[in-house]
Amino acid sequence: MSYEYVFRNGRIVDGTGSPWYRGDVAVADGRITAVGTVEGEGDTEVDLDGDVVAPGFIDVHTHSDFTLPANRDAHSKVRQGVTLEIVGNCGTSAAPRYGAAARSVDDWFESNGLGDAVDPGEWDSMADYLEYLAADGLSLNVGSLVGHGNVRAAVVGHEDRAPSPDELDEMCDLVAEAMADGAVGLSTGLFYPPGCYADVDEVVELAEVAANHGGFYATHMRSESDDLIESVEETIEIGRRAEVPVQVSHHKAIGPDNWGKVRATLRRMELVRQREGIDVQCDQYPYVASSTSLGALLPNWAHDGGDDALLERLRDPETRARIRDDLKADRTSDWDGILVTGVQNPDLKTCEGKTIAELASQDGEERQPAEILLDVVLEDRNRTMHVNFGMDETDIRTVMRHDLTMVGSDGSSLCQSGPLGEGVPHPRNYGTFPRVLGHYVREEGVIPLERAVHKMTGMPASRLGLDDRGVVKRDARADLTVFDPETVEQTGDFLDPAAYPAGVEHVLVNGEFVVRDGDHTGARPGDVIGA
Secondary structure, rough: OOOEEEEEEEEEOOOOOOOOOEEEEEOOEEEEEEOOOOEEEEEEEOOOOOOOOOOHHHOOOOOOHHHOOOOOOHHHHOOOOOOEEOOOOOOOOOOOOHHHHHHHHHHHHOOOOOOOOOOHOOOOOHHHHHHHHHHHEEEEEOEOEEEEHHHHHHHHHOOOOOOHHHHHHHHHHHHHHHHHHHHOOOOOOOOOHHHHHHHHHHHHHHHHHHHHHHEEEEEEOOOOOHHHHHHHHHHHHHHHHHHEEEEEOOOOOHHHHHHOOOOHHHHEEEEEHHOOOOOEEEOOOOOEEEEEEEEHOOHHHHHHHOHHHHHHHHHHHHHHHHHHHHHHHHHHOOOOHHEEEOOHHHHHHHHEEEEHHHHHHOOOOOOOHHHHHHHHHHHOOOOHHHHEEEOOHHHHHHHHOOOOOOEEEOEEEOOOOOOHHOOOOOOOOHHHHHHHHHHHHHHHHOOOOOHHHHHHHHHHHOOOOOOOOOOOOOOEEEOOEEOOOOOOEEOOOOOOOOOOEEEEEEEOOOOEEEEEOOOOOOOOOOOOOOO
């Protein structure tokens, strides 16, 4: 029998968590056609010489909604071995794009220098957006959640108030439309405006709609610091009342006073699964630092009405003083743990790669750290990104070892050149999966190789209801990642993050090489998946 490709002499880690075994993998017509001892020849034969052949990695938590339209080759993801990513997390998606949500989506592309490359006016609905992605091809597969923030902004705007009954009905209709269009579930960002203005009842109503369409509920919870345990309880309540599978996004505990709480939250997830049958799981990125907008550190009330209202408050001395006082009271990291990583205002470029403490200690600087932070937010029109060193290494390992945890980067598909190569992004964008395999598996022995691969493949595939991805078996989609377990590693760091990893040799998406011998081939065989 003849095949397109036969990978010989590999260590097959099949994505189920079972022990690896030596064998061959054959591919034809976009599918895995034989596994084990493959008789016959391939048009192309690849001797793996003991390298691992695994299912393509599934990045269940990403924010590439806004970068894939400009970076269809998905460089920073496929070079890690990622063959499918789920966008639309933390309550923010590229669609639906109506009302105030449209203004936010459009502003992102313009402010990040992509206004000439991408015209978001090409889509409004989720169907429009997914068709837009599919039209010119992608180097990986993609699916999208529908963001609660988009839905709320489209109907209520950025106001701190509850929706009226009619408005809530309209929001439910938008979620139903997005799910029918192919969204895989609903996400919330209850930490961020406008999602933070929603109560539990509102979220339950919308999550029920997603559940009725076969989707799941993913959440950046209301708190990952002082109110972490209460936020997990709120998340469980939503899952219980909406009867929807629940995904706790990037599970962690921020701030020294909260370190260790993940033992209690993970145990709570175990118990509600056992006693109540609530399908709750979580994902994690393998770093002690998080990343989000610098403005997210400001109190929620300051964001009421959107960015323009926030900037006006920062210009008013009395209101600014109140924001500053709340900022000091709510901080969970020292000023030397807040690293400015990306600005849009050219006059602030010298801030990139420096902590707030470093900016405050510069010669001639008389402002206090809090004032510097507020000035940066104001002068950059709330478009600044930062990295926050607030987590504990022991917690990282505790969460990683747990049976309910899968791997998710919380990153975007970036590249080393052009607008998407600007700034100092979190290294998770380039190195999440190799870091787990290199540092935590090979060097530290935190989890075995087979279990790590399962958390990257079979486990997220199960969450997504995909039985033909995330596993090396006959007739499965030929999404495959080949890596050297002795050399795979992240090569970037927090000050020089835009470095492609080592040790990822080949990546196939739907049976076609997108990475071969460590280099991107330029192929775009990716599919759009839907609920």
